[in-house]
Amino acid sequence: MHMIYEMRYSYFGRSGWRSAASTDKEKLFDEARLDTRHYFLEKIALRSLADQTDPDFGLIVLSAEDLPDRHKSRLQQVCGDLLGDRAHVIFRAPDSAGTCFNRYRKEAFSSEPWTAQIVLDDDDAVSADFTARLRAEAQAAKQLRAPGEDYCFLSHARGISAVFRNGQVSLRHRINAATNLGLACVAPTASRRQPFGIAHKKILERRPVRVIYSRAPAYIRAVHDTNDSRAQYSDDIVQADEMPKMHAAFPLLQDLIAKWPLADDVTRVIKAA
Numbered sequence: 571m572h573m574i575y576e577m578r579y580s581y582f583g584r585s586g587w588r589s590a591a592s593t594d595k596e597k598l599f600d601e602a603r604l605d606t607r608h609y610f611l612e613k614i615a616l617r618s619l620a621d622q623t624d625p626d627f628g629l630i631v632l633s634a635e636d637l638p639d640r641h642k643s644r645l646q647q648v649c650g651d652l653l654g655d656r657a658h659v660i661f662r663a664p665d666s667a668g669t670c671f672n673r674y675r676k677e678a679f680s681s682e683p684w685t686a687q688i689v690l691d692d693d694d695a696v697s698a699d700f701t702a703r704l705r706a707e708a709q710a711a712k713q714l715r716a717p718g719e720d721y722c723f724l725s726h727a728r729g730i731s732a733v734f735r736n737g738q739v740s741l742r743h744r745i746n747a748a749t750n751l752g753l754a755c756v757a758p759t760a761s762r763r764q765p766f767g768i769a770h771k772k773i774l775e776r777r778p779v780r781v782i783y784s785r786a787p788a789y790i791r792a793v794h795d796t797n798d799s800r801a802q803y804s805d806d807i808v809q810a811d812e813m814p815k816m817h818a819a820f821p822l823l824q825d826l827i828a829k830w831p832l833a834d835d836v837t838r839v840i841k842a843a
Contacts, residue, residue: 571708572685572759573627573701576671579645579692580607582634583664604641610693614792616652617822618695624702628679631659632670668766676760684712685759689750695790696752697819707782708756716778721757723779725749726788731803734794739827741808744791747781748773751789787819
């Protein structure tokens, strides 16, 4: 089974984003915004994939055809440096993100009859064992899918929010049965099924889905002043005695917390956004 992470990076098209930048190229391609997005991409999203205990996966990064050349080169460079040929960076004209991912997936990933497509935003992370855990769950979902259904969604309920505020990072527990964080669609590789263009908050009502509750967090939701969607978080702060578990799940946390706040110029961008 193919394990494919699908990520939107400053893509100008229909993808479910509702921020002001999603409909305004000037805001989307603002130099300061792109510098900030690159920081979270490198230090959180890509770092979490580089840390995977199961390295047998692919990543498709969808970005805008009109992304400035400097940022195109930097995006390709950082993806290649951290993931090598597992990373596929594509630039496309305005369209549906789901359509772009579907077309490329069918062209580049065809050796396996089934695929697990996994949503990963460019500022979020998955746990180091996520690919391994999901592979087992996806194989089970393939066998146990409902009669007449050729696909199944997998939703991981437990994660954490990393809140970047006032020069500090605080970690908060997060439980949501219908979340877009690490949401996976298990379906035949040639199928039109995919995890974009759906109402993920309504997934429990409208889609065949298996919800996975575990004691260990499956993802990090980064909360900062340049989020592309509204980011809510709980008051349930991760306590000091829980941190060893968090560091085991997310090796990136130690450096991330130690080196925050950022260099003055990037910190200033985030605070002013």
